Amino acid sequence: MGLHSAPRPVRTSAEARFRLKRSLSPRMSGTQTMITVIFILIGFMTTAAISGNRSDSILSNARQSDLVSLLDDLAQREARLQAENSRLETARETLLGGDQYAALNEAKRRASELAKLAGSEAASGPGMTVTITGNLSASTLLDAIQELRDAGATAIQISDRNLAVRVIANTWFADSASGVTISGTALEVPIVIKVLGDSTVMEPALKIPGGLADTVGSGGGNVTIAPMENLAISAIVPLPKS
Numbered sequence: 001m002g003l004h005s006a007p008r009p010v011r012t013s014a015e016a017r018f019r020l021k022r023s024l025s026p027r028m029s030g031t032q033t034m035i036t037v038i039f040i041l042i043g044f045m046t047t048a049a050i051s052g053n054r055s056d057s058i059l060s061n062a063r064q065s066d067l068v069s070l071l072d073d074l075a076q077r078e079a080r081l082q083a084e085n086s087r088l089e090t091a092r093e094t095l096l097g098g099d100q101y102a103a104l105n106e107a108k109r110r111a112s113e114l115a116k117l118a119g120s121e122a123a124s125g126p127g128m129t130v131t132i133t134g135n136l137s138a139s140t141l142l143d144a145i146q147e148l149r150d151a152g153a154t155a156i157q158i159s160d161r162n163l164a165v166r167v168i169a170n171t172w173f174a175d176s177a178s179g180v181t182i183s184g185t186a187l188e189v190p191i192v193i194k195v196l197g198d199s200t201v202m203e204p205a206l207k208i209p210g211g212l213a214d215t216v217g218s219g220g221g222n223v224t225i226a227p228m229e230n231l232a233i234s235a236i237v238p239l240p241k242s
Contacts (some may be wrong), residue, residue, distance in 0.1 A: 001169060003028065012193060017039050022053070022174065034064065052085040080100040080151075080152050080198070080201060091209045096140075113154070116154050116196075117154070117155075117168065117169070118168060118169075118237065119166035119167070119168040119235075119236055119237035120156070120236060120237060120238075121236060122232070122233060122234050122236060123154070123155040123196055123232075123233045124196070124198075124229075124230060124231065124232045124233065125154075125196050125230065125231065126196070126198070126199065126228065126229055126230065126231065127155075127194065127195050127197055127199060127202075127227075127228055127231040128155075128195060128197075128202060128203060128225055128226060128227045128228055128231070129190050129192055129194055129195075129225070129226045129231065130144075130192070130193040130195065130206065130212075130223060130225050131190060131191075131193075131223070131224040131225075131226075132189065132190060132192075132193070132212075132216060132221065132222075132223055133189060133190040133192050133221050133222045134215060134216060134219060134220050134221020134222055135189070135216075135219045135220065135221055136179065136180060136191070136221065136231040137175055137180070137188050138173035138174050138175045138180045138181070139173075140212065140215050140216065141158075141173055141180055141212075142173045143211070143212070143215075144193070144206060144211070144212035145167060145171075145173075147205040147206060147211060147212070148149070148193075148195050148197070148202055148205065149205070149209075150205065151197065151198075151201045151202040151204075151205040152197045152198055152201055152202065153195045153196065153197040153202060153232050154196045154197050155195070155196040156193065156194070156195045156196075157193070157194040157195075157233045157234070157235045158182055158187065158191055158192070158193050158194075159188070159191065159192050159194070159235070160187040160188045160189070160192075161188070162219075163184060163185055163187060164234065164235040165182045165185050165187070165235060166233070166236055166237050167182070168237055170183075171183050179191065194231055194232075196231060196233060196235050199225075199227035199228075200227075203225050203227065206223065206225065213225075
């Protein structure tokens with residue numbers, strides 16, 4: 001008969017609990033760990049592939065004219081961003097050059113731009129009006145405002161027959177019974193959006209597939225866009241009192 005070593009008897013209750021805990025604790029070998037990692041990676045890649053297929057499906061179902069419109073819109077945005085980058089680099093070089101007169105003019109220009117963005121003063125310049133009739137949801141209007149901002153809008157005002165609201169960074173939108181509520185002010189459809197900026201860039205942004213014109217039109221409404229050489233925005237946001 002072979003000799004077999006008997007297990008060492010448990011001497012203390014603490015040692016017994018330790019042995020019991022160790023026997024019940026799951027132990028993963030190196031192979032099991034590698035398999036687990038592989039399954040996690042497969043799951044991640046599958047999720048990414050599904051998301052990519054959905055995006056490809058949306059583009060593959062779009063009309064050729066829609067794809068051309070999207071590409072043209074992206075090209076215009078890229079050109080605008082490059083122009084803004086060049087202007088900022090020129091302003092930086094001027095300021096670093098020590099020209100006090102140029103620095104003062106740049107500071108005034110920046111202050112005026114910030115005042116327009118904050119809505120604390122009236123503004124005017126080239127832009128366009130966007131008249132919306134029919135059903136309009138707050139989410140659709142918010143998407144349109146975001147598209148206009150991305151397209152370079154410098155000032156935005158939304159009004160109905162009686163009231164006008166200046167749109168700034170913290171403006172909020174909500175649905176109402178007869179139209180939309182903008183930062184607590186209820187406006188009735190039809191509404192008019194006045195926006196300052198380059199209309200040749202902003203107008204295509206509202207006409208992209210799934211954009212404002214498409215969404216409102218599918219609900220039986222209508223969007224009319226009119227470029228203007230000199231457009232005045234009068235609504236302002238009062239500065240907070242100190």
